Every structure is written in C-alpha cells, then in structure tokens.
Amino acid sequence: MQALLNEILDAVRPLIGQGKVADYIPALGTVPSNQLGIAVYGNDGELFCAGDADTPFSVQSISKVFSLVQAIDHSGEAIWERLGHEPSGQPFNSLVQLEFERGRPRNPFINAGALVICDINQSRFAAPALSMRDFVRRLSGNPNVMVDGKVAESEYQHRARNAAMAYLMQSFGNFHNDVEAVLRSYFSHCALRMSCVDLARTFCFLANDGFCKHSGAQILSARQTQQVNSIMATSGLYDEAGNFAYRVGLPGKSGVGGGIVAVVPxxxxxxxxxxxxxxxxNSLAGMAALELLSQRIGWSVF
Ligand SMILES: NC(=O)CC[C@H](N)C(=O)O
Incomplete structure (x- = not known):
C-alpha cells in the first residue's frame, strides 16, 4: 500500500497547474498550490500516508458531513421534514432550484442544505462552533484541531450568496434561527483546519458500521451509516457526483479547500x-489520485 500511494502521487503530480485554487474566499486564495497528500486508514487501525498528509488545510464542505451526523444524532429522521436526500445536479452554491422548490434544499451537501442542517443544530447546541470543534477533536483523536479564524472571517465578509440562500429559505419558513448567527456557525465549521490523516481517522466510523474504534464510540447506527454513505455517493461532489461515481465508485465528500474524503465500506x-x-x-489532482487508487485496488462499490 505504501509503495502504491507514493506511485500514485508521482503519477498525478504533473496535473498540478491545470486547476485553480479557490479564491472567492480571499483567505483561501493564498494557499500554495503545489501541495499534495494522501492518507489511508484501515478499519484495523493501520495508517498509510504519502506526500503532505500531515499538513492541515481548510476542510470547507467536508464539514457538511459532520454537521449532518450531529443532526441525525439528536434529531434522527425528523430532519428530512426540512430538506431532501436527492442529488441536485447543480453547483454547490446555486440559488435557482431553491426558489423553484420553495426553500426546501435538495440535500445536506449543497450549501443551502448544509445551512438548514446548521439551523437545526443551532436550535440544539448552546455553542455550535465549539460543539463541532470538540466533536471532530474526539473523532480524529487530535486535540489540536482548530478553527482558522481568518478564513471564517473572510467567508463571513464574502457571505452574500450563502446569506441570500438562508434569507430565501427564511422567507419560505424553512429557517428558524437568526440568519447571521447560523452563517457564523457554518463558516466556523468550514474553516476547521485538519490534515489528510485527521480526516481519514475522523471518517473511519463510516467505513465501520458507525463505530469509531479509536474513540470507542458508536457514532451512528449501522443503518444510519449506510444512509449517510448513500447521500455521499449521490451528492457528495455536487454536480460532479455522477463523474465521481463513474471514476472512483465510492461514497465521497469534497471541499473547496481541495480535500476529498472517500469511504470504502x-x-x-x-x-x-x-x-x-x-x-x-473539486480537487483536480485529488480526483485523479482517488481514481487510480480505486482502480488499482478494485474498490468501486458498483
Ligand atoms: N464547496 C465548498 O467547499 C463550499 C464551502 C464554502 N465555505 C462556501 O460556503 O462557499
């Protein structure tokens, strides 16, 4: 496995230069583009890494999975009264569908859906940003996971689109808390800084029927785990979920920080x-690396 990871990173490194670092959030635009890392964490606790696997980066939309898991944990099936679990076929920050569908987002992994999930969590937690930070510290086993305050503030300063979505949902009665407060929580989750190793460990319960071995906690039931994985498989990469299923064939979740997490159940x-x-x-070289890995090991679930 170790040799394979090194080989794959060497194979995809030439792709660097063909994509574009996200700069619509100015604080993200300054990240050096030539970084590349991968971590594979086995259900038996084995860890394999290559490249910049220990360098923390902005998790961005990968945090939408954490928010969903928190919401399922305290509210269960009731959350689906507020949003769907259908692919949207639209970019992650699209507004058009939301108006047509009367403020009910298609799924929890587009921004509108994640904002509704954050609204649900806002009603539940006294300090949502801290609850989230502590949740991922427990799951990753890394007590040093931090929120990057500069990124969170930069996102808040450039919040127009996300704010438009939230206020539109409020106009349809599908938003219950103060919009600005929920946006702050949402941006704080997106601004968590974690490495490939942190994220591979954090997500391991999704490969293990909801059980996180290193923390000894049952995070979700086996059935709920299948459900979260199914939404990742159908919506985890927005309007490219079909391409990801075709090329990689695994439940996955990406973020504009350039991270992609994939689960081999x-x-x-x-x-x-x-x-x-x-x-x-979605990460250009990251997609290519996952495609090669899945192909070489025969990991596609399809
Ligand atoms: N796809 C993403 O990673 C988007 C997350 C980003 N914080 C946003 O709201 O625009």
Missing part, C-alpha cells in the same frame, strides 16, 4: 488533498 477511509480545483470545485 467495511475496509478503509481515504483522504486526499491538493488545493487546485476543477470547474465543479
């Missing part, structure tokens, strides 16, 4: 990171 969790994105906002 019953076996492994993988996190790859390279900051340059393709047109859909």
């Amino acid at each position: 019953g076996q492994f969790t993988v996190c790859v990171w390279s900051p340059e994105l393709n047109a859909a906002g």
Whole structure:
C-alpha cells in the first residue's frame, strides 16, 4: 500500500497547474498550490500516508458531513421534514432550484442544505462552533484541531450568496434561527483546519458500521451509516457526483479547500488533498489520485 500511494502521487503530480485554487474566499486564495497528500486508514487501525498528509488545510464542505451526523444524532429522521436526500445536479452554491422548490434544499451537501442542517443544530447546541470543534477533536483523536479564524472571517465578509440562500429559505419558513448567527456557525465549521490523516481517522466510523474504534464510540447506527454513505455517493461532489461515481465508485465528500474524503465500506477511509480545483470545485489532482487508487485496488462499490 505504501509503495502504491507514493506511485500514485508521482503519477498525478504533473496535473498540478491545470486547476485553480479557490479564491472567492480571499483567505483561501493564498494557499500554495503545489501541495499534495494522501492518507489511508484501515478499519484495523493501520495508517498509510504519502506526500503532505500531515499538513492541515481548510476542510470547507467536508464539514457538511459532520454537521449532518450531529443532526441525525439528536434529531434522527425528523430532519428530512426540512430538506431532501436527492442529488441536485447543480453547483454547490446555486440559488435557482431553491426558489423553484420553495426553500426546501435538495440535500445536506449543497450549501443551502448544509445551512438548514446548521439551523437545526443551532436550535440544539448552546455553542455550535465549539460543539463541532470538540466533536471532530474526539473523532480524529487530535486535540489540536482548530478553527482558522481568518478564513471564517473572510467567508463571513464574502457571505452574500450563502446569506441570500438562508434569507430565501427564511422567507419560505424553512429557517428558524437568526440568519447571521447560523452563517457564523457554518463558516466556523468550514474553516476547521485538519490534515489528510485527521480526516481519514475522523471518517473511519463510516467505513465501520458507525463505530469509531479509536474513540470507542458508536457514532451512528449501522443503518444510519449506510444512509449517510448513500447521500455521499449521490451528492457528495455536487454536480460532479455522477463523474465521481463513474471514476472512483465510492461514497465521497469534497471541499473547496481541495480535500476529498472517500469511504470504502467495511475496509478503509481515504483522504486526499491538493488545493487546485476543477470547474465543479473539486480537487483536480485529488480526483485523479482517488481514481487510480480505486482502480488499482478494485474498490468501486458498483
Ligand atoms: N464547496 C465548498 O467547499 C463550499 C464551502 C464554502 N465555505 C462556501 O460556503 O462557499
């Protein structure tokens, strides 16, 4: 496995230069683009890494999975009264569908859906940003996971689109808390800084019927785990979810920080990171690395 990871990073490194680092959040635009890392964490606790696997980066939309898991944990099936679990076929920050569908987001992994989930969590937690930070510290086993205050503030200063979505949902009665407070929580989750190793460990319960071995906690039931994985498989990469299923064939979640996490149910969790994105906002070299890995090991679930 170790040799394979090194080989894969060497194979995809030439792609660096063909994508574009996200700069619509100015604090993200300054991240050096030539970084590339991968971590594979087995259900038996084995860890394999290559490249910049220990360098923390902005998790961005990968945090949408954490928010969903928290919401399922305290509210269960009731959350689906507020949003769906259908792919949107639209970019992550699209507004058009939300108006047509009367403020009910298609799924929890586009921004509108994640904002509704954050609204649900806002009603539940006294300090949502701290609850989230502590949740991921427990799951990753890394007590040093931090929120990057500069990134969170930069996102808040450039919040117009996300704010428009939240206020539109409020106009349809599908937003219950103060919009600005929920936006602050959402940006704080997106601004968590974690490495490939942190993320592979954090997500391992999704490969293990909801059980996180290193913390000894049952995070979700086996059934809920299947459900979260199914939403990752159908919506985790926005309007490129079909392409990801075709090329990689695993439940996955990406973020505009350039990270992608993929789950091999019953076996492994993988996190790859390279900051340059393709047109859909997914890591260009990261997708290619996961495609090679899945192909070489025969990991596709399909
Ligand atoms: N796709 C992403 O990673 C987007 C997350 C980002 N914080 C946003 O709201 O625009």
